[in-house]
Each structure stands twice: as structure tokens, then as C-alpha cells.
Amino acid sequence: MNEEIVKRRATVHDVARAAGVSLATVDRVLNGRPGVRAVTAEKVEQAIAQLGFSRDLNASLMARARDLNVVFFIPDGTNEFMDSLAEAVQRRSPLALADRIHLSMRRVKALDAAGLVSGLNQLDAHSCDCAVIVSSDEPEVLAAIDAAHRRGVAVMTLVSDLPGSARRNFIGIDNGAAGRTAASLMGRFLPQGGKVAVVAGSLHLRDHAERLEGFRAALGAEFGAIEIIGPLEGHDERTETAAIIARLLADHADLGGLYNLGAGNAGLVAALEASGRSGDLRVIAHELTPTTRAGLRSGAIDVVLDQNPDGEIREAIAAARALALDASRTAATDPIEIGIFLRDNLR
Amino acid sequence: MNEEIVKRRATVHDVARAAGVSLATVDRVLNGRPGVRAVTAEKVEQAIAQLGFSRDLNASLMARARDLNVVFFIPDGTNEFMDSLAEAVQRRSPLALADRIHLSMRRVKALDAAGLVSGLNQLDAHSCDCAVIVSSDEPEVLAAIDAAHRRGVAVMTLVSDLPGSARRNFIGIDNGAAGRTAASLMGRFLPQGGKVAVVAGSLHLRDHAERLEGFRAALGAEFGAIEIIGPLEGHDERTETAAIIARLLADHADLGGLYNLGAGNAGLVAALEASGRSGDLRVIAHELTPTTRAGLRSGAIDVVLDQNPDGEIREAIAAARALALDASRTAATDPIEIGIFLRDNLR
DNA sequence: TCGCGCATGAGGTACGTGCCTCATGACTTT
DNA sequence: AAAGTCATGAGGCACGTACCTCATGCGCGA
Numbered sequence: 001m002n003e004e005i006v007k008r009r010a011t012v013h014d015v016a017r018a019a020g021v022s023l024a025t026v027d028r029v030l031n032g033r034p035g036v037r038a039v040t041a042e043k044v045e046q047a048i049a050q051l052g053f054s055r056d057l058n059a060s061l062m063a064r065a066r067d068l069n070v071v072f073f074i075p076d077g078t079n080e081f082m083d084s085l086a087e088a089v090q091r092r093s094p095l096a097l098a099d100r101i102h103l104s105m106r107r108v109k110a111l112d113a114a115g116l117v118s119g120l121n122q123l124d125a126h127s128c129d130c131a132v133i134v135s136s137d138e139p140e141v142l143a144a145i146d147a148a149h150r151r152g153v154a155v156m157t158l159v160s161d162l163p164g165s166a167r168r169n170f171i172g173i174d175n176g177a178a179g180r181t182a183a184s185l186m187g188r189f190l191p192q193g194g195k196v197a198v199v200a201g202s203l204h205l206r207d208h209a210e211r212l213e214g215f216r217a218a219l220g221a222e223f224g225a226i227e228i229i230g231p232l233e234g235h236d237e238r239t240e241t242a243a244i245i246a247r248l249l250a251d252h253a254d255l256g257g258l259y260n261l262g263a264g265n266a267g268l269v270a271a272l273e274a275s276g277r278s279g280d281l282r283v284i285a286h287e288l289t290p291t292t293r294a295g296l297r298s299g300a301i302d303v304v305l306d307q308n309p310d311g312e313i314r315e316a317i318a319a320a321r322a323l324a325l326d327a328s329r330t331a332a333t334d335p336i337e338i339g340i341f342l343r344d345n346l347r
Numbered sequence: 348m349n350e351e352i353v354k355r356r357a358t359v360h361d362v363a364r365a366a367g368v369s370l371a372t373v374d375r376v377l378n379g380r381p382g383v384r385a386v387t388a389e390k391v392e393q394a395i396a397q398l399g400f401s402r403d404l405n406a407s408l409m410a411r412a413r414d415l416n417v418v419f420f421i422p423d424g425t426n427e428f429m430d431s432l433a434e435a436v437q438r439r440s441p442l443a444l445a446d447r448i449h450l451s452m453r454r455v456k457a458l459d460a461a462g463l464v465s466g467l468n469q470l471d472a473h474s475c476d477c478a479v480i481v482s483s484d485e486p487e488v489l490a491a492i493d494a495a496h497r498r499g500v501a502v503m504t505l506v507s508d509l510p511g512s513a514r515r516n517f518i519g520i521d522n523g524a525a526g527r528t529a530a531s532l533m534g535r536f537l538p539q540g541g542k543v544a545v546v547a548g549s550l551h552l553r554d555h556a557e558r559l560e561g562f563r564a565a566l567g568a569e570f571g572a573i574e575i576i577g578p579l580e581g582h583d584e585r586t587e588t589a590a591i592i593a594r595l596l597a598d599h600a601d602l603g604g605l606y607n608l609g610a611g612n613a614g615l616v617a618a619l620e621a622s623g624r625s626g627d628l629r630v631i632a633h634e635l636t637p638t639t640r641a642g643l644r645s646g647a648i649d650v651v652l653d654q655n656p657d658g659e660i661r662e663a664i665a666a667a668r669a670l671a672l673d674a675s676r677t678a679a680t681d682p683i684e685i686g687i688f689l690r691d692n693l694r
Numbered sequence: 695t696c697g698c699g700c701a702t703g704a705g706g707t708a709c710g711t712g713c714c715t716c717a718t719g720a721c722t723t724t
Numbered sequence: 725a726a727a728g729t730c731a732t733g734a735g736g737c738a739c740g741t742a743c744c745t746c747a748t749g750c751g752c753g754a
Binding site: 009058062100177178183339 | 405524
């Protein structure tokens with residue numbers, strides 16, 4: 001009763017037989033080598049489609065005795081979240097290697113398009129199957145992605161998407177939904193309404209812009225009694241953010257809430273604690289880091305919205321594997337969920 | 348500058364050379380076949396440890412031309428969450444097959460230890476490498492797990508753990524933390540304090556008991572102004588839960604919140620909406636299902652704490668793979684996070 | 695000392711794919 | 725007609741492991 005008919009997966013041999021050609025020809029088609037007439041290639045494609053053949057990636061990697069190479073470009077600087085991403089890459093590395101996937105990482109200066117572009121330009125299809133980048137939206141970067149794509153290097157965006165480019169996948173949260181979630185929580189925390197200040201890193205960062213938009217829209221639609229102050233830009237820096245928060249607290253004695261949708265949380269916590277009003281306002285921040293963790297514990301921060309860096313790296317690797325199998329499509333990946341952290345469910 | 352020395356992974360050949368024995372002997376040791384003196388086996392083990400050799404699972408599965416078999420035992424009945432788990436297994440199945448992992452599933456009557464036990468007893472090491480079960484804590488089940496373990500079938504617990512057994516891994520959330528999180532949210536939602544009712548499925552379910560314990564502890568420690576009513580048991584059934592909620596609402600006109608730490612959410616929503624007080628109380632429930640999703644949208648439910656079924660199945664498969672490589676240890680897995688869902692971050 | 699059983703070595707085939715060489719036949723160019 | 729080009733077939737080796745057979749050598753008891 002619990003028997004199941006297990007269809008053996010189709011192999012290249014099956015494809016060759018079905019197409020009425022030799023193994024060598026199937027191989028030429030599969031690996032894009034020359035020497036096959038269009039009509040013959042078409043027969044092979046049909047056989048592949050009909051049998052639902054899909055190359056066995058593990059056998060393939062084993063046969064060519066070369067690992068799948070995935071290169072991560074992670075911004076360097078003072079942004080703790082980027083460090084978590086880098087650590088997640090390191091953590092995954094041995095695990096991935098067991099599956100013949102070689103991860104490497106380059107830290108590039110944050111928000112420095114030129115550095116990222118030159119890094120991308122150095123990649124060739126032989127040494128890198130897939131590049132994963134975290135980038136702001138700059139024309140040079142888009143051009144470099146397209147160039148890499150033409151050279152046979154797949155590019156994926158992480159954390160912040162670049163929809164206009166030839167990037168094959170985006171791995172990250174829905175930032176609009178993150179902003180709406182922040183609004184929804186803030187609204188419930190302040191049932192009487194009041195003033196809520198919004199601090200961003202830079203509105204030129206696509207993820208920040210999307211969060212702000214979502215926050216505004218959801219507050220406007222559901223919590224009309226809340227007044228937004230800002231957004232103010234702290235450029236994801238500790239001191240600049242601290243100064244902004246200090247000024248906000250001084251100017252608005254009746255401030256009820258604070259939403260920092262960028263980084264710079266060390267500055268936020270420092271300013272709150274210096275003001276002596278830590279715990280009096282409802283504070284929502286992004287990304288679970290040592291700083292926000294401490295903020296949650298001390299009560300300076302009420303909620304942290306998080307994108308799980310380990311999950312993102314895991315999915316990026318899964319997507320890179322999938323792209324290696326079918327370079328012509330966008331890989332389906334498990335969505336990255338928006339984590340909501342309070343003091344009690346810190347991981 | 349970005350060059351990296353890539354150590355080739357050790358193979359059985361390397362181990363044979365290092366141990367000064369033949370490939371055949373290494374093979375006998377690795378696969379537990381007889382015909383090796385203890386001293387020789389020891390030499391091989393040392394070489395393995397020294398080289399950090401780890402069997403290449405993909406090559407191994409390919410060589411024996413047999414998939415890794417993982418059998419899921421998922422409770423059947425009216426519990427929507429269990430259906431999500433079953434669907435997640437189905438969704439993963441083709442993906443897993445591409446990696447030579449064959450998933451199968453048996454729906455067994457919920458809370459029916461005998462059915463599960465007989466299912467487990469039917470498994471032999473040849474047709475099943477790993478069984479994944481969702482079970483309440485019954486002595487017969489523990490015995491069946493131990494027996495399966497002795498037959499060479501690894502067993503993992505899902506959702507609800509059975510720590511006293513020979514289960515190799517537990518995949519699920521930290522239910523104590525889930526209860527504390529519910530308390531933390533409820534406390535913030537009701538800054539003035541008030542009455543909060545707690546409804547469980549059955550306190551004989553380990554996960555439910557752990558949630559209750561966490562909820563009580565965290566409320567007691569931080570939100571003394573909140574009074575707990577209950578727990579009442581609805582046995583995860585729609586009608587019974589509805590009746591309980593209706594009575595609670597009738598008896599306590601000043602009820603401020605409701606925490607349903609079990610299933611039966613259809614009954615909860617129905618009773619709330621029938622009472623006309625939907626939206627007046629803060630309601631926290633568990634597991635994102637069509638019912639709780641609708642409840643979030645309508646405002647009947649404020650927060651849903653969730654364990655991502657797809658993530659759990661993914662990690663169960665990853666753990667099964669790891670166990671196939673090293674049957675002597677518990678596999679390290681990515682922790683399953685407690686998802687917190689509001690209306691605005693529904694996935 | 696003969697034979698028995700056991701530990702071990704040697705070497706083969708298979709899994710599914712990549713990549714290589716060489717042969718063959720067809721068709722084109724000179 | 726000879727030479728060249730191109731599409732294709734045939735087949736082999738490799739990757740790392742599983743599993744099989746057969747041979748060999750050793751120590752032991754009769």
C-alpha cells in the first residue's frame with residue numbers, strides 16, 4: 001500500500017537513445033560545444049524536454065574534477081550586518097565544500113561602486129561560476145553585471161536588489177513588507193498615537209528606500225494618529241546616527257517611537273542611553289547584531305527586524321547550484337523571511 | 348592576492364596509503380564489513396582522523412545506485428499545520444530526488460501511538476535510512492525508536508522532541524522560547540495589565556507544555572499586572588476550542604488577551620467573530636495556516652508564532668544526509684527560527 | 695606437515711557526466 | 725579527382741565510492 005513507483009531519473013544515455021544520436025552529440029549540445037547542426041541539436045533538446053532530463057549536478061562536478069566556484073562580494077566597513085554575512089559565508093564554507101562548492105569572499109569598500117566593478121571585471125567563467133554581490137544602485141555596477149553575464153559569470157544580488165540588471169537572482173527579504181511590519185508593530189505599541197521619528201542610512205540605498213515607503217504607506221493606511229518625523233539620514237555611521245538621535249530627543253520631548261531602518265545602531269543605542277530615556281520610547285531597528293542584541297537585552301530597542309544572514313547565504317548557494325544546472329532561468333529559492341526579534345526569542 | 352590554497356579533499360585512496368593498507372580494507376572498515384583485525388581497523392581509523400577524511404556522500408550514493416531513503420510520519424487529522432508539513436514534504440520531494448534522496452511519507456492517525464509504532468516497526472535499514480516522526484511522548488514510541496535504531500534505522504523527531512529516546516536529532520523550534528515570546532508580546536500589547544486566557548491542545552504534548560511553561564515564566568517575571576486564566580484544553584479540535592473560547596468570553600467581559608498555544612484556531616476565530624468582540628482583545632496563536640492567515644487579515648488574531656514547515660523539512664533532509672555520513676553523531680543543523688507574523692509580513 | 699580459516703591485497707565493474715582522441719562519411723572547394 | 729571541412733559516432737579515461745571475486749599468505753590445530 002505504501003509502495004511507490006520510483007522512476008529512474010533520465011540520463012544522458014537515455015537522451016541519446018531517444019534522440020537517435022550518440023552520447024558525444026548529446027554532450028556537445030549539453031555543454032554548448034560546437035560541431036552540431038541546428039536540426040540535430042533540436043532533436044536533442046526535444047528528447048531532453050520529453051524525458052524531463054536534468055543533468056546530475058553531483059556527477060557532473062565529480063566528472064570535471066572542479067568545484068563550483070561562488071564568489072561573494074561583501075561590503076567592508078563598520079556595518080556589523082555585513083560582518084554577519086561574511087561570517088555566514090565562512091561558516092558555510094566547509095559544508096559547501098563537501099558538496100563540491102567552493103566559496104570565496106572579497107570584502108570591498110562599502111558603497112564604492114568602482115571597487116566592486118573592478119572586482120566583477122576580473123572574474124572569468126573559468127574561475128568563477130557565480131558572483132554574489134551586495135550593492136547600491138549605480139549605473140557602472142549594472143553595466144559590470146551585464147558584462148559578467150556575457151562572459152558566462154552568473155551574478156546574483158544579495159540584500160538589495162538591482163532589478164534593471166542582468167542579475168540572475170535576488171536573495172533577500174521583501175523590504176517593503178519589512179517597512180509595513182515595522183509600521184504595524186509601532187501602531188500597536190502606540191495605541192494613542194504620537195510622534196515617531198524615522199532614521200535611514202541613505203535613501204539612495206534601494207532596500208532603505210523600500211522600507212521607508214512601506215512604513216509610510218502602512219502607517220498612513222492604518223494608524224492615522226501617528227505623525228512621522230523625518231526621515232533623517234545617518235549614513236549608516238555610528239557617530240552621525242548618534243548625533244541625529246540626540247537632536248531628535250532634544251527637539252521632541254514627546255517622541256513616542258523611533259524606527260531606524262538603516263544601520264548605525266551603535267549610535268542609536270548610545271544616544272538613547274545618554275539621554276536617560278532608553279525604554280521610554282518604542283524603538284524598532286534592523287538586523288540582529290551584537291549591538292542590537294545588547295539593545296534588546298537592555299530594553300533600549302523593543303524589536304529588531306532581521307534578515308537571517310545564514311539563511312541568505314544558504315539560499316544563495318542553493319541558487320548558484322540551480323543556475324549551474326540551468327543557466328537560462330532564474331532559480332527558485334526558498335524566500336528569506338523577515339525575522340522579528342524581541343528580547344525573548346533571540347537566537 | 349585573492350589566491351587561495353585549495354586542499355583537495357582526502358579520498359579513500361589517501362586513507363589507504365596513509366594507513367598502509369589496501370583500498371579493500373579501508374572499504375571494509377568504512378562500511379562495517381567483517382574481516383578486519385581490530386589493530387588494522389584502528390590504523391585505518393587513525394588515518395581517517397589524521398586526514399580529516401569524510402566520505403563523499405554524492406559519490407557514495409552514486410556508486411551504490413540507491414537513493415537515500417527518508418520516511419516521514421506525519422499525523423493525519425484536522426490539524427492544518429500537519430497538512431502544511433505534509434505539503435512541504437511533497438514540495439521538497441523532486442528537489443531532494445535530484446540529490447539522490449528519496450522522500451516518502453505516511454500519514455498516521457494523530458496521537459495514535461500504536462499506529463506510529465507499527466509503522467516504525469515495519470522499517471528496515473535496507474528500505475529506510477532515516478525516519479522522521481512527529482509524536483507525543485509515549486513509552487511505546489520511545490521503545491519503537493530504540494528498536495529502529497538498533498536495526499540501523501536512524502530516527503529524528505520533528506516539531507515535538509522525545510529527549511529520552513534514541514532519536515538522533517530534533518528538528519523544531521525552542522518551544523519554551525516561543526512561550527516567552529508570546530508573553531513578551533502580550534505584555535507590551537497590554538501595558539495596563541489585565542486578564543489573559545491561555546488555551547492549549549493537550550498538556551500531554553511536550554511542545555504545548557513547554558510553551559505554557561515559558562509563557563507563565565516570562566509573564567510572571569516581567570508583567571506582574573497580567574493575570575492568567577487557564578490553561579484550558581481544547582484538544583486541538585475546532586468545536587471544542589470554539590466552545591471553550593465562547594465560555595471564556597462570556598465569563599470574562601474584561602478579558603484583555605488570549606493565547607492559544609495549540610491548534611484548533613478555526614474554532615478560536617469562529618468564536619471570536621460570533622461574540623462580536625473580534626479585534627477588541629489581543630490574540631496570539633500558533634502556526635501560519637489558512638485559518639490563522641485569515642484571522643490575521645480580519646484582525647481576529649494579532650500575532651501568529653510560527654515554525655516554518657518548509658524550513659523544518661529542509662533541515663530534516665539535511666540532517667538525514669549528515670547522519671548517513673556519520674551515523675555515530677548528532678548532525679548539526681541550522682536552528683529553526685520562531686517566525687512572528689502580523690498582518691503585514693505574511694509570507 | 696597438511697589443511698583449514700581468517701586477514702588482506704589486487705583488481706575489476708558500476709554509477710552519471712565531462713572531456714578527450716580518432717575514425718568515418720558527406721559535402722565542398724580547387 | 726584530390727584535398728579539405730564539417731557533423732557525427734565510437735570509445736576511452738577520469739572523478740570517488742560501493743561491492744564483488746579471486747588470490748595469497750599467515751597462524752593454528754590435528
